[in-house]
Amino acid sequence: MENQQKAFSLSIADFAIQLHSETLIELEDGYLPFLKNIVNKPDIDIECIAGWPEFSFDETQKVFEAKNETQKFYTIYSINSELGFVIYNQQTNEIQQIALLNEHFNHWKVYSEPIDNIIMPLKYPMGPIIMHYMTLTSDAVMMHASCAFDGEKGRMFSGFSGAGKSTMSMIWSEAGSQIINDDRLIIRKTETGFNVHNTPMYYKDMPKVAPLSAVYLISHSPENKIKKLVGAMAVTRVMAFCIQNNFDKQFIQKRLGIFTEISMQVPVYDLGFVPNQSVVHFIKAHEA
Amino acid sequence: MDIQTLYKMKSKFVAREVGSELIIVPLTGNVAQMSELFTLNETAKFLWESISENASDEDIAKLLTDEFEVDAETARKDVSAFLANMDVLLKK
Numbered sequence: 001m002e003n004q005q006k007a008f009s010l011s012i013a014d015f016a017i018q019l020h021s022e023t024l025i026e027l028e029d030g031y032l033p034f035l036k037n038i039v040n041k042p043d044i045d046i047e048c049i050a051g052w053p054e055f056s057f058d059e060t061q062k063v064f065e066a067k068n069e070t071q072k073f074y075t076i077y078s079i080n081s082e083l084g085f086v087i088y089n090q091q092t093n094e095i096q097q098i099a100l101l102n103e104h105f106n107h108w109k110v111y112s113e114p115i116d117n118i119i120m121p122l123k124y125p126m127g128p129i130i131m132h133y134m135t136l137t138s139d140a141v142m143m144h145a146s147c148a149f150d151g152e153k154g155r156m157f158s159g160f161s162g163a164g165k166s167t168m169s170m171i172w173s174e175a176g177s178q179i180i181n182d183d184r185l186i187i188r189k190t191e192t193g194f195n196v197h198n199t200p201m202y203y204k205d206m207p208k209v210a211p212l213s214a215v216y217l218i219s220h221s222p223e224n225k226i227k228k229l230v231g232a233m234a235v236t237r238v239m240a241f242c243i244q245n246n247f248d249k250q251f252i253q254k255r256l257g258i259f260t261e262i263s264m265q266v267p268v269y270d271l272g273f274v275p276n277q278s279v280v281h282f283i284k285a286h287e288a
Numbered sequence: 289m290d291i292q293t294l295y296k297m298k299s300k301f302v303a304r305e306v307g308s309e310l311i312i313v314p315l316t317g318n319v320a321q322m323s324e325l326f327t328l329n330e331t332a333k334f335l336w337e338s339i340s341e342n343a344s345d346e347d348i349a350k351l352l353t354d355e356f357e358v359d360a361e362t363a364r365k366d367v368s369a370f371l372a373n374m375d376v377l378l379k380k
Contacts, residue, residue, distance in 0.1 A: 064317050232309035236325040252302040252313045260306055 003027050004118060011036040011207070013186035013197035015134050021048035024118045030200040031122065034207055044134050045107045048121040050114045053098055057084050064247040073125055076245065083133075087126050097126045105137045124202065131186065131199055132243050136251060139189035141258055142243040147180035147196045147210060148172030154180065154196050154210030155283070156187075157271075158241040159218040167275045168218060175280045180208045184243075187212060189258070193265055214267050214287070217241075221272025224282040234268040235259045289375040291348055291367075295339045297378065303336070310336060314378075326377050331356065335370045345371070 007020040008027060016038045019025055025048050057077040061084070066073035072093055077084035081103035089096040098111045108130060110121040122130065132142050145158035146165040150172075157168045169182035181198035188195050194212040198205060217229070217237055229237055239259040246252055269286075273279040301312045310333035312326045328336055331352070338351050349363040358366070 062317075232306040232311050232327040235304075235306055236311055236327050239325055246313065246316045249302050249315065252315070253304070256302065256304040256311060256313065260304065263306075 003029065003032060009036055009038040009042070010034045010200075011038075012131060012134075012199055013140065013188050015044060015138070015140075016040070016042045017044045017046065017130075017134070018042035019046040019048055019121065021050070021119065021121070023048070023050040023114055026118045026120050027122060028120070028124070028127070028200070028202065029204050030202050031127070033204055034200050043106060043137065044130070046121065046130065047107070047109045048119055049109060049111045050117075050119050051111065052113065053100075053109075053111050057086065064245050066245075074129060076247070085126075085129065087129065090124065096123060097121065099126065099129075101133060105133050127200065128184065128243070132245070135186060135188075136254060139258055139261075141187050141255065142199070143185050143187060144183065144241050144243065145185050146182040147185055147212075148177035149180055149196075149208075149210035150175075150177045153213035153287075156185065156196060156212060156215045157218050158215065158238070163218050164220055164273065164275060165218070168216075168273070168279070171275065171277060171279060175277060178208065178210075180210050181205070187258075187262065189261070194262060212262070212266050214269065215262070216269050216271040216283070218271050218273055221274065223272070224274055224279050225272040226282070226286050227270045229268045229270055230263075234263040237270075238263060238268055289371045289378075291339055291343055291345050291371070294371065294374055295341060295343070298336075298339060305333075309333060312336065331366060332370055332373070335367065 004024050004026045006024060008025060010017040010031060012034050018038060061077040061079055062075060063078045064076040072088040074085055074087045083101045085099040086095055087097040100109045110126065112119045112121055135142050143158060145156050146169045147154055147156045148169060157165050159165060166182045169179045173179050180196055184199055186197045186199055188197060196210050196212050198208045215238055239255060242255060244255055300315050303310055303312045308330045310328040312328060334355055335348060338348050345367050349367045352358065352363040352366055353360055
């Protein structure tokens, strides 16, 4: 089966990723369009191990906890120069994976229990966590955002949950734009600017990329209205929607650096919008 | 909040200058606080950067008087307002 092998090579946002195991690995369908042969050394190597490790993490090593009142997502531990992760199943709250990441963030050991002799090392949310730490090895960030590409401009839309990212995607899709993704994106620095890439989701979608031409921080409004943000305000407003684990000063410095660069090179707007085609004309007229 | 209380909290923030402003981001061990980023204007940036060990509110007000050519009373009010604002921000 295409989605069950002992080794896989993936290309996500131009990062070369290799997974390998002595046990059969199963990838979720969303990863399959991102399969790609890697010629050179991978950027990220993921060693997938069946069964649980003999070591355990100490509560005193805990540095970060992603949870809400009802659910645990993951916990991060700092062990010397490495990071340890305990990932919880989103339905049962039981441990789903235990992982170790080396100090260079380019080698993972992912432990998980096999079911019928098959392991799923990237099962959500492990996959996006690996992608997040992958972005820290380069000038890249992962965002909660949607992006529409009209063949010339890549317009990124970000905002709080319910702000209208998916609605905005539908509106631009109807206007003929390609939707890079409507929920999660990786922005990566290029020689000339920044590109926006999609990432594997729970559904199948081809890898896509667009140049980042503008960032819109959106909210619903009775009328279309726009305000350009500059300086520190632009940086903080955009950075608030990136996926981040702020327990380490170096992570924050790196994020602040890249968002300052993005905000200096790409216009950032506060956009109140009416959810129909009028906003497409409004944005294009404002850009002109 | 006084200057020394803020001084003790300063190491738990990462700061970056953008133009004449300063962005400060708190270190956090909790996903719920990750979007808390603060922007300080030129005066607040000067005050934040002037905070040092053993400095009193009065010392900082004096530095503000020298830097921005404001009178002592205005400087004291600015320092008080800055500390009150920081108190609100940091308790969010």
